[in-house]
Amino acid sequence: MEDEMLAQPGMKWFMVRTLIFVLCLSAAHSLFAYQGGQFTLPPSGPGQVQPPPAAGHPLTFEERADIFMARKSYDDAVEYYKRALKQTRFANPIVWNKLGIAYQQLQDYAAARSAYNKAVQRQKDYTEPMNNIGTTYFMQKRYGKSVKYYLKAIKLSPESASYHLNLGTSYMQMKRYKESVDEYRTALSLDPNIFSQRSAFGTTMEARGADPEYYFYLGKVFASLGRAEDAVRSLRRALEDGFKDRKRILDDPDFMKISQNPAYVELMNNPPVGIKD
Numbered sequence: 149m150e151d152e153m154l155a156q157p158g159m160k161w162f163m164v165r166t167l168i169f170v171l172c173l174s175a176a177h178s179l180f181a182y183q184g185g186q187f188t189l190p191p192s193g194p195g196q197v198q199p200p201p202a203a204g205h206p207l208t209f210e211e212r213a214d215i216f217m218a219r220k221s222y223d224d225a226v227e228y229y230k231r232a233l234k235q236t237r238f239a240n241p242i243v244w245n246k247l248g249i250a251y252q253q254l255q256d257y258a259a260a261r262s263a264y265n266k267a268v269q270r271q272k273d274y275t276e277p278m279n280n281i282g283t284t285y286f287m288q289k290r291y292g293k294s295v296k297y298y299l300k301a302i303k304l305s306p307e308s309a310s311y312h313l314n315l316g317t318s319y320m321q322m323k324r325y326k327e328s329v330d331e332y333r334t335a336l337s338l339d340p341n342i343f344s345q346r347s348a349f350g351t352t353m354e355a356r357g358a359d360p361e362y363y364f365y366l367g368k369v370f371a372s373l374g375r376a377e378d379a380v381r382s383l384r385r386a387l388e389d390g391f392k393d394r395k396r397i398l399d400d401p402d403f404m405k406i407s408q409n410p411a412y413v414e415l416m417n418n419p420p421v422g423i424k425d
Contacts, residue, residue: 209229229246364397
C-alpha cells in the first residue's frame with residue numbers, strides 16, 4: 149500500500165481489519181461494521197430500520213443472512229442472501245447491496261462489485277452500493293477508480309459525510325493533498341464527529357503504519373475549523389511519527405489560527421521525540 153492513509157489519533161489510521169472497511173449505514177443507519185474498506189449496509193432500505201421479527205415469526209432468508217453477517221459467517225450469509233434474492237426474482241436492490249458486502253468481507257471484490265452493480269441497476273439513485281464499489285477499488289489500491297465511484301455517490305448524496313471522508317482518503321493515497329484536505333473539511337463540516345464515529349458507521353479503511361504527512365494534513369483540517377485540541381493531537385502524532393519540518397508548521401496559515409492556544413504553544417516549545425518503529 150502507498151505511503152499515505154487515514155487514521156486518527158487514538159484510532160490507528162485504521163483500516164484493513166480494524167476500523168474502514170468498508171464501508172456505513174446510509175451514512176448513519178447501517179447494521180454491520182466491515183473491516184477492510186468503506187461500505188454501507190442499510191438494514192432494510194435507505195433510511196429505514198427493520199423491526200425485529202415478532203415472537204413466533206419464522207425468520208426470512210434475508211434475516212438469517214443478516215444474522216450470519218453479524219456472526220461473521222460470511223459464506224453462509226452469501227448463501228442466504230442468494231436465497232432471498234431468488235424469492236424476489238432478483239429484484240431487491242437492498243439485498244443485492246448486502247450480498248456485495250458479504251462478498252467484500254470475503255475479499256472477493258469482483259463478486260462484490262457485480263452485486264453492487266446489480267443493486268444500482270435496480271435503483272438508480274441508490275448511493276450506498278456506488279460508494280461500496282469505490283471501496284472495492286480502494287482495497288485493491290486502484291485509487292483513481294475508487295474516486296470515480298465516490299464522486300458518483302456524492303453527486304446524488306452531497307450531504308453524506310462518510311462519502312466525503314472516503315473520497316478524501318483516496319485523494320490522500322494519491323498524494324493529492326489539497327483535494328484530500330478539502331474533502332476532510334467538508335466531511336467534518338457535515339458531521340463534526342465523523343472521525344471518531346466512523347467505526348460505528350461501518351466505515352473502515354486499510355492503513356499501513358505511521359504516516360506523519362497524513363497527520364500533518366489532518367491537523368491542518370482541524371485547525372482551519374478552529375478545533376485546536378484535535379489539531380494539536382494530530383500534530384503531536386505527526387511529530388511522534390517523524391514529521392521534522394518545524395518551519396512548515398509555524399508558517400502554515402491554518403496552524404497560525406491556533407498559534408495562541410496554550411496546548412499548541414507547549415507542543416511547539418517541547419515537541420515529542422519521534423517514535424521509531
